Amino acid sequence: MKFKLFWSRIAISVAALTLLAVEMSEPGETLNAASLGLLALAVLPWLSSLLESAKLPGGWELKFREVEQEQKRQRREIETLKFLIEGYVTDYELVHLRKLASGEPFPFNHSESFRKELERLLAMGLIGRHEGKGLRSLFQTGDDVQNHLAVTDRGRAYLTHRSAAADL
Secondary structure: OHHHHHHHHHHHHHHHHHHHHHHHOOOOOOOOHHHHHHHHHHHHHHHOOOEOOOOEOOOEOOOEHHHHHHHHHHHHHHHHHHHHHHHOOOHHHHHHHHHHHHOOOOOOOOOHHHHHHHHHHHHOOOEEEOOOOOHHHHHHHOOOHHHOEEEOHHHHHHHHHHHHHHHO
16 A cells, blocks of 8 residues: 555656646746646645645645644643642642742641641752751741741742643
């Protein structure tokens, strides 16, 4: 089948180029619409492996297969990245990260789960300790989280990516 397709392409291209050569062989002949049409006809069979359809004057329609396949591949990658970004932190960790990023007061109720969530955010580098402060001082004093911890540049970047992923 491919053998026949190859020779069909050759035949169409040779015929179109022959007609183009005949038309251009007349003295004073310049490139016109008919010449351009013959040139397109010579190239068109070879584009069929790349093109499925596209709209041309006269009702012709060609569609780019490779572009469509690339778009599908990129869409899968985007969906995968979106899944990973959204699952990187838990819902509670996201709430804590956003509260710290807001700069507004962040009082808390001491709990082991809260401590573990903050430890995980620290371990991932999304939040950091103020100098001379940290989780120990936070839980000893029981005051505002903002006085002991802050969102890092990495944490702000994560929030930006998270917001962008939500918009997709």
